Amino acid sequence: MALLDTLLLALKTTFVSGLVLASLYVLMASGLALVWNTLGIFNFTHGAIMAAAAYVAWQISDPKGYGLGLAAGIVGALIASGVMGLVINRLLIAPFLNQKNVVLIAVMTTLSGAFFIENSALLIWGPRIKQLEKVVDGNLRVAGTVISGHEVVIIVIAPLLMLGLWAFLKFTWTGRAIRAVAQNREFAELSGIDVRRMYAVAFATAAMLAGFAGIMLGAIRFITPGLGAEPLLKALIVVILGGLGSIPGTILGAYVVGFSEALSTYYIGAYWTQAVLFLIFIAILLIRPSGLLGKD
Amino acid sequence: MNVTAFNRILTVAFFAVLFILPLVNSDSYIRHISIIAIMYAVLVSSWNVTLGYGGVFNFGHMAFFAIGAYATGVMTKTFDVSPWWGMPIGVVAAVIASVIVCLPVLRLKGIYVILVTFAFTQLCLQIVLNQRDLTGGNFGLVSIPPLEIGAFSFRDFQNAGYYYLALLLLVVTLLAMLWFRRSHFGRSVIAFRDNETYAISRGLPLAKVRLMTFMFSAVFPGAVGSVYAQYVRSASPDMFGFSFLTLALSMLLLGGVGTIWGPIAGAFVFTIISELLTPLGPGRYLVTATLIVLVLRFFPGGLAGIPEFAGQLLKGRSGAAGDPAMLKDEK
16 A cells, blocks of 8 residues: 555646646647737747736836835736837837748747847846746645645646637637738738737737736746747747647656656656656657648 | 969968967967867868758757767766867767757658757757756756877966867868768758759668768867867856757858858858957847848858859849858759
């Protein structure tokens, strides 16, 4: 029985830490998934927007900044991210929309955009690390592990956000118009959809989701210009694993990555977790090149 | 005078200038910049094999460079292997890495290739950061043994040894690229870029050619990474980073993809621009980023597109410089 107990405890611990990680990844991937799953454009500025939003929230909320409180910081940062999304779309995506290979060009322009935003953050806020307040204080003991109230909020909000995103794309006119643009631009245009406007809407929404992820991250990690680099990588793995064009796939991908990471950290050690993750990633792609739930 | 002869004279003149430069100028700053520019030229030229000629968006090329540097550093410093084994070790490590990253890429297309190779680079970085005992983690790997022949260190005479070694690498790279363009192998690579279905129907083996493309292109960053590590005597995690990748990408785009001289010209011009902008601090990266977008928008042919662009202007034809082959639609 003792063996069973240890096994059960190990399972519980890895489950909780896996759940925390997976929810974080859902949150990080949501904005990226919106643009990638609908328009098929991979937005490398995603991570940089997270960092920038965390900085803006800090600037507004922190006593060393304007000191207006966390709520004002969150609202301000969300608006700022939305504007950033619009600007990114206007400067980095829209001018190349009429080229056939816009998807590949967008990789290079958004990569430059990310570079631009990160270094601007460095110029404006300097290299000194900062941190945001947590949304909720206090800790929670679950199954022998301690998780913070902030993480509980993330666990609850992240899936709801994705569900909302899925419903938005499935049921609202705008959501369906965005998907129509992705499926066949000319036909979408013919049926009276303003293609450029749909791109702007998608990018602004995605940037706000990235901004939200950045604000949540800014309270549990230190804010640096590179805050978004690791989340961008995780989000990237999640959306590829999930498969192009599938929001449920993205959610599944996030939970697969989160739990694999927790299990491998527990059984193999944190040192090799990233390598294990990449092996799983390659193995899945070799068997299913279009991702877990992607269409061929 | 025909074009080929003119090109040949230009090539010889270019290398003659580079060869004589250390003999007439011993300023250590100029020496350093020239070594770096030459190394960039090798890196970017070889990246051009996968990205330009192959049309395969391999974003892991800089990882091969970093892996070459780290492999050399770890083996010669920690395991006391002779520094002269550094370059073979770097090359082998980079080629092995290229095989690993190529396996998933074999079945993928277009943007998926970018994402997987990009993820590969980032995960290499994570491994380097985590294996602190071996790689020095965040601080990088320092005091890597330099190259020496008896009492002569390659660092003597303002790094003259490293300068000529780098120059030799560039000559080898250029010759390899000229061979590549004319060889059956190189033509199959280009055939797959231009029309994959047709190339397969003519009996070209896609998986084999793609794997060989990756291995071939990884030889050069492996070698340069090794020499770079021995030259600056350190390897840092920054080599896997965003900024380095963006810098090399801008050289390739600025120079012109899918051409022999574009990447080399891009590397030299860009290294100089980047040095002139140093006083701006992080601001110079803002200029770099803006430059990439502007080149993509208004000048997709890069520097290599200038002759064609000028030709079109002279003939009074409208339109921008020719679309580089890389930017053709991937289907």
